[in-house]
Amino acid sequence: MEAVVICVDGPSGSGKGTLSQRLAEALNYHLLDSGALYRVVGYAALVNGIDWADTESVTQIARSLDVSFHSAEAGVRVTYAGDDVTEAVRSVRGGEGASAVAAIPSVREALLSRQRELACSPGLIADGRDMGTVVFPESPLKIFLEASALARAQRRQSQLQQQGEDVSLPRLLEAIEARDLRDRTRSVSPLVPAEDAVVVDSTTMSADEVFAHVMSLVTQKGLVHSDG
């Protein structure tokens, strides 16, 4: 049986990560956090003294990226070259690096097959920006999760506070708006909903409400069986 791929695209802070983790758990599917791949590429460039604008060297890094993901009690841990880099890649700086390297077409190309390899039985929840438009265009259910920039900045602030990083709301809002603009207007794989995506605006919804709504779409599409 071919693996079912459910795409969850949208901007940072829209709740994609939480939704994707819950869907993967409920359906017992694999999980692809594609943003983490771009974050690790940016981080690897940084620690190897490579400028994010050096497209050739950054592409080499993406092609031979020694990255792995492990489930832990408090969420997924990210390892680069054997080191746990979870906090570093999820920091504000990590997000900036990811956004910079994600705008390089050859980096995106280098990560394509790695992402597609993860689509194995029984299914995959693919969390990203271009999952529905580029990586898995045949997916039977594509969710595009939106939320206002302010709501996303507030969510990001409490997430960072839990990690011990204190960043002011105006600074976060500014960073989110700048990143959105870069992600939405770049020429390669811009952040846009696929034509057949279901757009869900989570600004005034709780994580539970978003999850319940998307699970009802999963059921409507016949992607979940009554025995679990």
Ligand code: DC
């Ligand atoms: O989802 P995230 O915040 O971890 O993503 C970090 C950056 O990576 C974000 O600026 C956009 C980029 N990204 C992308 O271009 N394509 C993806 N499929 C996932 C992330």
